[in-house]
Amino acid sequence: MALSKDELRLLGENCSEGIFRKGEVILSEGSLTSHIIYLQSGLVKEYIKSGDQPECIVQIIQNRAYLGLPSLFGDRINHYSYAALTDVAVCFIDVAVFKQFILDNGRFAFEILSTVSRDSLTNYHRFISQGQKKTYGKLADTLLYFSKAIFRSNRFRLPLNQNEISYLIGTSRESVSKQLNSFIRDGIISLRRREITINEPEKLEQISRLG
Amino acid sequence: MALSKDELRLLGENCSEGIFRKGEVILSEGSLTSHIIYLQSGLVKEYIKSGDQPECIVQIIQNRAYLGLPSLFGDRINHYSYAALTDVAVCFIDVAVFKQFILDNGRFAFEILSTVSRDSLTNYHRFISQGQKKTYGKLADTLLYFSKAIFRSNRFRLPLNQNEISYLIGTSRESVSKQLNSFIRDGIISLRRREITINEPEKLEQISRLG
DNA sequence: CATTGATTGTGAAATATTTCACAAAGGTAA
């Protein structure tokens, strides 16, 4: 951490905690940023839902991450909405204090810059890779992402329903259903309710690679 | 600009200029970053070309922008390659000097953070919007992007060939050709060699919106 | 200006995906 004790105390004084239940909206797109939100625990989806257009999920955000930094430094208007996928604990930090820290403390600025940069690289990579792939490739990507980056296990509970998965990978709900069942028929995964087991991660990797 | 005169002088002393001809590769993915590259004039494509996979273009970069900031702050390895689409003038800045500026000068750090953030928002938006659209919607997006963001005119020379356009929007070269010709048949654009005129920008906007 | 390699146009067949229309579970709360 790049902050001194005094700075941490100052940050603590300008910070309040919040709890959100599964399904609740934490922040809505279009609003002006008054607080930075730091996700202490839980899973959140970042998404757009404009008018009658179908929802579009940008990414799933985990533990120990800020929500919407690019919006804060980009143009100060929230570009995305955030909703809790599980029960969630967050911390609201005053924007003015946060910005002052960046201006005053180069190492803190550097750290935030690194965070935003890493997120950019990860997301660009995901978007690009998805842009080239067929539905099975994208779905394989998504399952591997959950398994490796989020749950670190071959067995977990899907954090999204099929509709949401389709919003994430840009396809139709029916295609998700059909493709999942085709993975099941091939023995690559098992699925009961939302509990999924990846039986053959290598095969899934291969499908992801071949697109 | 957030730098003092002394800082600008220091930056100038640690900076060397370079010229690249149309088609030349400026920087290759995978290398460790030794210099920051600032694009003074010209157009550059940011892309990935790994093994026998088809090339994949991330974005077109214009004038007055840094190349690959997220790579620098993300993990210090270049994630993308950069090639000149026109003759190009760049400026190489020593990484150590640049990083020291970030650490020493909060306002400079804030500016760089804003740049990376704005780029993220723009690119996320583009990727998301493309993920949901059919080929005609993506192609309309691309033409409008050239027309509005880059050339600021309804008449310009296409900076990419059809192969490259297909790498940018994640479709096949043939689909690009067919779709362009369908726009021509509908009178929405005119095209002679690479010189394009957008006759009906409103119609193109509508196609972009409807996907 | 002729040759050569790169780029573009195009039809037809093969694939992939969406859309629609229901049926079948699941999950929740009285």
Added chain:
DNA sequence: TTACCTTTGTGAAATATTTCACAATCAATG
């Protein structure tokens, strides 16, 4: 448990896209 709303499964027809195979055109260079 029932009633009700959400989620999932699935076939068939309609669309969209890719792939392949060439032909045509362009553009650069000796």
